[in-house]
Amino acid sequence: MEIKKIIANVTGFFNEFVAPVHKIIAIEEGENNGWKLTVEVIEEKEYMKKYAKDEMIGVYEVYVNAEKEVISYTRRDIRYRGSIN
Template identity: 65%
Template structure:
């Protein structure tokens, strides 16, 4: 299944290069003419050890991830940071 492959690619990329993936909230085809591929919205737990040390709520970063037609991550951008207990808002 193609979506499952895309989700696995994003999870592997984030776990290796950014931070442990919390969850993927959106997978859709990228409909921009100049950039064919996939757009994924993912949530990552930011600075987990720092937050534990100071007894603060964990922070979640929301990232927009773009993949090409070969299902390779070609870019990612953090769009939002919020406390895990805060109600999230979709972009």
């Protein structure tokens, strides 16, 4: 299934280069046979533990091309894990 491959590629990319994926909350078909995803990651986990702060969740917008490779990502929001938007 194509979506499983996209999720695996994005998760692998984020685990290696950004931060471990907490959740992928949206996948939409994009332009030129690409995909747009909304990904939540736990930001700076060690820093938050050190200073006894609640974990921070970063919300990223990710674009994947037709070959299912991440071509760009941007953090759109950051919030405390327990907060409700």
